[in-house]
Amino acid sequence: MKQVKFRSVLLLLLIVLLGLGLALFCLRYTFRGEAWASFSANGHAYTDGVVRTGQVLDRNGTVLYDGPSGVYHEDSALRQATLHAVGDQLGNISTSALEAFQSRLIGFDPLTGTLSGGHKVYLTIDADLSRTAWEALDGRKGVAAVYNYQTGDILCMVSNPSFDPADPPEISDDDSDYEGVYLNRLLSGLYTPGSVFKVVTTAAALEQLPGVEERTFTCDGSVTIGDQVITCPYAHGEMDLSDAFARSCNGVYAQLAVELGADVLQDYARQAGLLEGFSVSGIPTVSGLFTAGSGGDLGWSGVGQYEDMVNPCAMLALMGSIASDDRAATPRLLYRETGVLGLPAAIPAKEKRAAVFTAETRQTLRDMMAHNVQETYGQSRFGDLAVCAKSGTAEVSDGAPHAWFVGFVDDNTLPLAFVVVVEHGGSGSDVAGSVAAQLLEQAQS
Template identity: 30%
Template sequence: MGMVLCFFVLSLGLVYWQVVQNNVMLKNPANPRLALMERRIKRGGIFDRNGVVLAESKVESGKSVRVYPNGGVYEPLLGYATLQHGQAGLEDALSGWLLGMKNPTLSQELKQFFQVPRQGDDVVLTLDAKIQQAAYDGLQGKKGAAVAVDPRTGQILALASQPSFDPNSLDKNWKEISRPGSTDLLNNALSLFTPGSVMKLVTSKALFSGGIDTSKLFDDKGTTVINGQVIPDENTSGNGWINYNLALAYSSNVYFATQTVKAGQDNFLAAAKAYGFGQTIPFPLPVPDSQITNKAAVPTHLSINQLAASAFGQGQVLVTPLHMALITAAVADHGVMMRPYLVDRVLDSRQNVLYKAQPKPWLTPLSPADAGKITTAMVTTVNQGTAAAVALPNVQVAAKTGSAQPGGNVTTNAWFVAFAPADNPQIAVAVLVEHGGAGGVASAPIAKAMIKVALAENL
């Protein structure tokens, strides 16, 4: 009986590791099968939307070596693929295609069966090399992230994070790159941050749903007290008599906190949920869910103090730069948030198309009318408010700034979101500079550079 039990347990272990955990075992650098596969299969290339090489395999000194012509520009998004340290980033997420093992052709299956050397598939991304370079250059020397999306399709045009690393020397510099406290491998575009005033794009929906008269004037004296909690504006001397339009343009915390409490927690929480808070963003890489509170991403109840602070993106609210770019894109696309995607198409070694992405809506957080109200206010924010630094000649930009207190005695995180042209958007961006101070100062120039490149390319 004991022998039978041992055999049964051993069988379960074999099934678990060879079937359930097959991908984990395959990607483990200690797995000799991985080394054999990488020697036998020439890993496919990764390209930007216009054919710019982002990653390719070359034979050097009789060995296949993964080469990244742009150094750290696309890191940590691209990740790496080495026998010594395994795979990460898109090199990991797309390895099925790159090794020709996902939906293989008959030729690939035969070569796999007979263990014949073969070629993996090429992956063409939606990224635009020029927009990505503008984002990377703008973030140099800073910590943060910049994301650009085509609001009409959901295509990710740029996704930059700093600090980054040079994947060409990963094995050589692994100890430095992975040292304790290092964030070189962390993708800030897919990490959670306090949003500050860019959250007011989400809160706006709560005001509309709650029946707040957005044309009515409100006396903003610079500070207010809600349930014993002092709510200050950045301009503590006050913004005077303002309506919703000017409240967004001047980034009035007093207005948004007061009016959100009037609109009620149900409308605010419904707005957050409609925009995708508490939902997993469909994306090839893991993205943490944006949240309103630490206990529940979208709770059923908020205290008055939590509600007031959350209205202008403080309290326990956290969001990723990727999600913030999608929120901005939803406003640009008349209330529709398209499903974000990075892979445009996959080609076999003969350049036959094996896969072609099709744009799909993901959420519809706003009506076209409500999206129009927010757009008008974001245009006012550029023309006479806090986002003047992003203004472009002959092109109307819509934007919103944010300065978020991340907690502790540190400089605020600088946020900036924008889209352009305001009446026919081709690009939406979200930029975060950690501890950068004011969004209109630290992050706006990066957003402006990305938008200028996109409009020059006439996407």
């Protein structure tokens, strides 16, 4: 009798242990299953470290990459235009969908595991607009991006240099043609901003220097601050703040920077969102730099030179914020995800950014940036679109200036902001402005 009782207790103990073990496994499976499934040794999901399940598509359902077959879109230009958004098969582009959205592509389901097949991951980008941007950059290094500041959707983000992921070239480390080729310059690039930074200096002046809009400034072509001479391409003559902005007068802006002081300028660079990176659907962007210095250095930093460094995506988001009556949407790349039978899977909710500056300052900046187009860049280049913009021709130490053109369409029916940088492109308005004009023309059709 004693022996039977002992065996019963032992059996009961074993059953309890089994139950506990099962419960622990289920718990771990529920919380960790997705990570187990996306572990790179999972033969169901990967071949040689390449995701072989799921599909990456554009917002309209154009398949850009098919996991099971490992095949990209048939059009070579489109493959190069979307390389940095989609990713290469060797996993070199860490900010791409194939890397950042791996577990979504694998599409783990707690009931069926990965047996039901991968998920379709739709990006916010538009394939046609991406190809237009790639063709407009015409092989020049740089970035061209457009986003909808009401929804946050990034409609294109083309980064050059690029390559064809279906036929990747041999790239050696010292090949200057492929310098930084694995970086998505929109998310991870940093550039001297040049005159596009004057948007920030203008915001600071509007809010911190009472009556600045009523002042008259005079430019003789150069101004001496401390031991440095700040030069303009020619004498801009007499003007108010709005015309100093439209003519991009370095002399006026250097003097405004000195009057505002280093701390105020630094604070406005921070308020503008140019100093901190942020998340684009979970993919981090890089932080910018602003060191105001003093004297002539402070003057140059207010003009967007000296040690200023800006990330193009931060500039894009700033443009969206200036364009918005209230809070603008944060740029995002993940549009939607569908699983088995086309059922939607959960994706993060759209996010809003804190509004930049005051509502009055944003309105004045919109007016001034519209004035830039009327006075300097030429409305005819943009048809009937209510384009507000600022150009930049950023002096750099290693060659011709970088050409910048940033802005937005001030129209609720076409709420688009854009950023274009052509490295060593020369004139911001001419070179980068023409890329932006081609993008906006395509975007409204």
